[in-house]
Structures are given as structure tokens and as C-alpha cells.
Amino acid sequence: MYESDTVWEFAVADHVKFGNGATEELGDEIATRNVSSVLIVTDEQLREAGVVETVRASVPDDVDVDVFDGVEPDPDVGVYESAIETATELDPDGIVGVGGGSSLDVAKVSGALAPTDRDVLEYVAPPIGDGVGVPDSETFVFAVPTTAGTGSESSPAAVVSLPDRELKVGISSRHLYPDLAIVDPLLTVSLPPAVTASSGMDALTHAIEAYTTRRYDAKPSPERAGERPDYGGRTRVTDLFAEKAIELIGTSLRRAVNNGSDVEARRDMALGSLLAGIAFTNAGLGATHAMAYPVAGENHTPHGVTVAVLLPEVMRYNAPAAADRYGTIAELLGEPVEGMSDRDASDRAAAAVEALSSDIEIPSGLAELGVTEDDVPRLAEKTAEIQRLLVGNPRRVSGDDLEAIFAQAL
Numbered sequence: 496m497y498e499s500d501t502v503w504e505f506a507v508a509d510h511v512k513f514g515n516g517a518t519e520e521l522g523d524e525i526a527t528r529n530v531s532s533v534l535i536v537t538d539e540q541l542r543e544a545g546v547v548e549t550v551r552a553s554v555p556d557d558v559d560v561d562v563f564d565g566v567e568p569d570p571d572v573g574v575y576e577s578a579i580e581t582a583t584e585l586d587p588d589g590i591v592g593v594g595g596g597s598s599l600d601v602a603k604v605s606g607a608l609a610p611t612d613r614d615v616l617e618y619v620a621p622p623i624g625d626g627v628g629v630p631d632s633e634t635f636v637f638a639v640p641t642t643a644g645t646g647s648e649s650s651p652a653a654v655v656s657l658p659d660r661e662l663k664v665g666i667s668s669r670h671l672y673p674d675l676a677i678v679d680p681l682l683t684v685s686l687p688p689a690v691t692a693s694s695g696m697d698a699l700t701h702a703i704e705a706y707t708t709r710r711y712d713a714k715p716s717p718e719r720a721g722e723r724p725d726y727g728g729r730t731r732v733t734d735l736f737a738e739k740a741i742e743l744i745g746t747s748l749r750r751a752v753n754n755g756s757d758v759e760a761r762r763d764m765a766l767g768s769l770l771a772g773i774a775f776t777n778a779g780l781g782a783t784h785a786m787a788y789p790v791a792g793e794n795h796t797p798h799g800v801t802v803a804v805l806l807p808e809v810m811r812y813n814a815p816a817a818a819d820r821y822g823t824i825a826e827l828l829g830e831p832v833e834g835m836s837d838r839d840a841s842d843r844a845a846a847a848v849e850a851l852s853s854d855i856e857i858p859s860g861l862a863e864l865g866v867t868e869d870d871v872p873r874l875a876e877k878t879a880e881i882q883r884l885l886v887g888n889p890r891r892v893s894g895d896d897l898e899a900i901f902a903q904a905l
Contacts, residue, residue, distance in 0.1 A: 496660035498715065498716040499595035499712050499713065499714070499715065499716060500711055500712055500714050500716040500717070500723070500727075500728070501712060501716065502711075502716075502720075502739075503711040503727055503728065503730045503732075504719045504723065504727055505730070505732055505733075505777050506651070506669060506672065506674070506776075506777060507561060507649055507773050507776075507809040508638070508648065508649050508672050508673045508674070508675065508676040508681055509672065509673070509675065509905070510524075510674065510676070510767070511648075511649070511676065511678065512524075512673070512676070512677045512828070513674075513677045513678045513765070513769065513782075514679070514680075514759065515679065515680055515681050516678040516679065516681060517677050517678060518549065518550055518553060518639060518677055518679040518681075519552065519553050520553070520677070521553045521554065521556050521637065521639065521677055522553040522554050523557060523722075524622045524637070524675055524677075525554060525558060525589060525637075525690040525817070528553055528585075528588075528589070528590075528635050528674075529634055530556060530557065530558060530589040531557075532558060532559040532561075532562050532585070532586075532587040532588050532589070533554060533559070533560055533561075533587050533588065533589040533590065533591050533637075534560075534562070534563060534581065534585055534587040534589075534590050534591070534605075535547060535550065535551065535560065535561070535562045535563070535590075535592075535593055535600035536563050536566060536568060536583055536590055536591065536592045536593070536594075536605060537562065537563070537564050537565045537577055537592070537593040537594045537598050537603050538564055538565075538566040538567065538594050538597070538598055538600055538838075538860060541564075541594050541598075541641060542564045542595060542606075543564065544683075545787075546593065546594055546641060546682065547562060547564070549682075549804045550591065550593050550639055553845070554725075556686070556783065557790060559587075559623075561581075561585050562578075562697055563578050563581045563582075565577050566578070566594065566598045566601050567579065567597065567650040568597055568797075568824055569597065569620045569654075569656040569663065569778065569791070569795070569798075570601055570655065570656060571656045571657065571849065572598050572614075572615050572616060572654065572655060572712065575604055575605070575615045575655060576600045576615060576883065577603055578602075578604075578605045579604070579608050579615070580905075581603045581605075582609035582634075583607070583610075583739055583857070585765075586609075586637075587634065587699055588633070588634065588635060589634065589635040589636070589637060589638050590605055590606040590634060590637070590849065591636075591637045591639060591641065592637065592638045592647075592673070593639045593643040594641050594642075594646025594796075595640070595641060595645060595646040595690075595694065595798065595873035596602065596640075596641070596642070596646075596654070596776065597654075598653055599638045599645070599647035599648055599673075600634060600647055600652075600653035600655070602638065602673075603636055603638070603671045603672075603673060604634040604653045604671065606630045606632055606634040606635075607629050607630065607631075607634075607636075607668070607670055607671055608629070608630075608632075609632075609634065610630070610632060610634075610639045610644070611630060613627060614679070615655065615666075616655070616664075617880075618666045618668070619655065619664045619665065619903065620664075620665070620667070620883060620891065622708070622777075622779045622880065623657070623664045624664070624666075628668065628674075629666065629668030629671060629796070630670065631669065631670050635674045635675070636673045636674050636675075637673060637675045637676075637677065638673035638676045638677070639677045639679070639682070639759050640676075640678060640682070640683075640711065640765075640768075641683060641686070641766040642686060642691075642694040643680075643683050643686075643691075643694055643695060643698060643751075643761070643765045643767070643768040644693070644694025644695055644697040644698045644768050644799055645694065645698075645736070645772070645798075646697075646768055646769070646771055646772020646773075646775065646776065647695060647766070647772070648673060648677075648678060648769070648772065649672075649673075649676055649769055649772035649773045649776060650671070650672075650775075650776045650840065651667055651668055651669050651670075651671045651725055651728055651776055652665050652666065652667040652668075652671060652725070652773055652776065652808075653665065653666045653667075654692060654798075655739050656771070657729040657792070658792075659794070661789070661792040661793040662788065662789055662792040662849055662877060663741045663789075663791060663792050664716060664786040664788075665883075665894060667725050667883075668725070669725065672704065672706070676742050676769075677697050677764050678766075678769050678775045679765075680764075680765040681758070681759065681760040681761070682708050682799070683751075683761050683764070684756060684758065684761055684831075684847060685755070686754075686755060688752045688755065688855075688856075689856075690694070690753045691748075691751050691752045691755065691764075691801045691855075691856075692748070692799070692800075692855040692857060693799030693803070694768070694799050695744060695751065695752070695764055695768075695799070695855070696748075696800070696802065696803035696806075696851075696855075696857060697747040697798055697799035697802055697853060698740065698744055698767055698768040698771045699726060699740075699741065699744045699745075699748070699767075699771070699803075699806075699848070699851075700783055700784070700802040700806050701768075701771040701772060701774065701775040701780070702736075702737045702738075702740035702741045702742070702744065702767070702770070702771035702774055702775070702804065703737075703741060703778075703806065703810070703848075704775060704779075704781045704783055704887075705733055705736075705737045705774035705775040705779065705780070706729065706733075706734060706737035706738065706741065706774070706778075706820060706823075707729075707781065707817045707820045707824075707889050708726075708728060708729050708779045708780060708781050708887040708888070708889065709728050709779070709886075709887050709888070709889055710728050710729055710730070710870070711727050711728030711729065711730050713728065714727070714728045714766070714886075717872075718874060724779075724883070725776070726775075726776075726777075726778065726779030726780065726883065726884075726887055727777065727778070727779070728778060728779060728887065729778040729779070730777070730778065731793045733773075733774045733777050734774075735790070736768070736770045736771070736773050736774035737771065737774040737775075738823070738827060739767075739770050739829040740767045740768075740770040740771035740774060741767075741771075741824055741828065742762075742767075742827045742828075743763045743766055743770070744764065744767040744768075744771070744825060745828040745829060745851070746829070746849075747759075747760040747764050747767065748851065749761075749854050749855060750801070750854065751763075751764045752855045757791045757792065758836050765855050767890070777884075778887075779884070779887035780884050781796050781801075781809070781813070781840060781884060781885070781887050781888040781889055782809045782812070782813070782878075782884070782885060782888045782892050782897070782900070783802050783805050783806050784802060784884050785807045785884040785888075786805050786809070786874070786878045786895040786897065786900065786901065787801040787802045787805055787873065787883050788878070788881060789862065789873075789877035789878055790805070790864065790866060792866040792876070792877075793865075793870070794864050794866065794891075796864045796865075796875060799854075800850065800858060802865070803848075803852050803857045803858065804858055804859070804860060804863075804864065804904060805861070805863055805900075805904050806848055806903075807846075807852075808834060808845075808900050808903045808904040809846060809860045809900060810841070810845040810848065810894065811842070811845050811861050811903075812890065812892070812899075812900050813888065813889050813890045814838060814841040814842070814845075815890060816889040816890035817830070817841075817889040817890070818836075818837035818838045818841040819841075820839045820841075821837075821840065821841030821844040821845070821891075822835070822837045822840030822841050822843075822844065824844040824847075825841065825843040825844035825847055826840070828844065828847040828851070829847070830843040830844065830846075852856050859876055860904060860905050861865040861901065861904045861905050862905050866901075866905065867905075868905065870901075871898050871901045871902055871905075872898060874892065874897075875894050875897035875898040875901060876899055878897050879897060881896050
């Protein structure tokens, strides 16, 4: 007999520091944990831009520091394996991820898997991987994001690209939470407009999907507590984080894109991204992210751009099942919805997302990303395999439904 879950859980990185100049306190945190050696995991661009040196300067002089700068956008298995091999050889006490979501994901996985001898894909959920549990690790992992969007600093997940299959998959485990997340808005000031726009829309999508995903008590009760999924469903607590994130991003993303030196906007975006990350890593996501993975895998498009293009049509599809929620989202985005029905207000929410995307020069449809009508059935088929995300969508979605949403988003 079916039984709904009656218990929800809430998790976050062990420790979060937020604020302008917070990076300067990394050294104190390293000393407090008696770390004698660290490996900084980052990309070559950030190293050349001097950002890595800024972070390195805060590390105590008596701590050995090595740098792995081989992270690439949408890292594939090879990038993860190279970083893990470096971490295994150096055996550092701590790993410091510096960069966007790719660098932070690689850092988290390296810290957890360096002591093991299994292949990275073994930790990916079936049917792609074996679903092996990620082990606990004594290596301290510090996450220092330089973008405001991915939420990886507060996430127990990492994304792995599979170019040969034109697909992206995830590794998810509570053991992937960083031990410390240092969110310094000043590290995002130099981000170019396009990256600011893409990462910001990723954060907004996290918040909106977390706010509209299925409730925890609309999911089946696990037989044992340890079998409850990481994406346990939305709760009153995750709603608080998601609502504030939507409000902050809605009022600050345009400003951050149009004037990168607007420190107040950068701070609000960094906070919005952090809150959205906390919300979705507990509540879950939905069809937008599931659909984005095969699109980005085939067309090599930025994740934030991909979800931004798909989000309005997914919102319109989901409206019959979550109109009241989308009505609130419209209000949080500054839309005048007083006196409107929930359904009309939900239409305003989708239109508000489209207007924001247009204002920051996000493409208006999948066709601009290289997707054609002929691609739709294949993309829908690949999306249907990503059940860990689709199970959270507020409205049941079939293969035909996915094809229809893809077609509308062209």
C-alpha cells in the first residue's frame, strides 16, 4: 500500500562564510583545521587572470600549496580522472575549489574519490552508472565560487559530461557537500556580461524549480531513513530560501549584467545564488533541468543559457498543476498580479522570465542554440531517462509531453 513521506530533511555545507572580502579569511579556516597541505582545483583562465593568486595569498606560509588548473567547462570523465590522480599523488589535507560550478564540482569529487580506486562513472546513478555510494573522506574541501549561479558551493552533486553520448550526468551524495563554502561577491565583479547573464539565469531556474517541485509529503515514504532521496521535495523551509532567491535575482540580475562594478547587485546575486542552491539541493528540480542536459550535451551550450530558454515553456506546461506557485513567482519578480486569477498570474510569471532573459540578451529559443525539429524526438527520449529530476516535476510528464515542450521552445 502506498504511503506518503511524513518526514523531511535539510542539509547544507558544513559551514558557510558570505561577504565582500570573505576570501581573506580562508587562511584562518585552513589553520583552524590544522591543514598542512592544499591542492587548489581551478581552470587555466582564472589562474592567468590572477584570481588563483588572490586566493593563494590568503593561505598561511607554512602550508604547502599545489595547483591543478586542468578544469574545463562541462568537465568530462577525463578531467575528473586527471584531478583525482593529482590529488592521489599529492595526498593533500585539503582541496580548495576556485571557480565556477565546473571547478567546484571537480574539487568536491576529487576530495571524496582520491582515496578510492573505482572509476568515476561507477558513482553515477543507473542506467548510465552503477550508483555506487560516494565514501566519506577525511580530506577537507573548501569551495570558493567566482560566479553567481551554479550553487555548487552548497550542493551535494557534481555534473559530468559524456561527449561520446552527448549527455550530462550527475553524481549525488551527501558526502559531496563542501566542508566550507566561502562566498565572496567581489570575486564575481570581473565576470563578463554573458557569463553573468548565463549563471544568473541558472540560479533563477534553481529557485523557481525548487519552489514548484513536488512537496516532500507528495513522495513515497522510504523503507529506511537512509533511502530517502537527496532531492526530498519542497518544504516550508526550502520555500523561504527559494522565495528570497527569486526576489533578489529578479531585482539585481539586470543591474549586474549591465554594470559589473555594481557591488550591491553583485552581492545580491551572490546571495541569491547561494539561497537558490540551498533550496534546490534539498527540494529538488524538475523538467527544465532534465531537458537541458541532453540539449547542452549535443550542442555544447552554456547550462545557464539552456535552462533559461527552456524555463518559460516548462512553466506554461506546469501551470495547471502549480498555478498558485507561479502566481507568487510573478509577484516576486515584480509583476502586478493583484486581483488576477492564479492562472493569469502564472502566465505573467512565464512572461516575466522571458522579459528578463531578453533584457540580458539570452537567446529567445532553442533554434538559436542549434536545435532543429528533427532533434526533438531524440532529445525527448534522452530526457525521459533522467527520472531523478523528472520525478520532482509538479505535473506528470510523458515522452509526448516532452516533445511538445521542446517544440514550443524552438
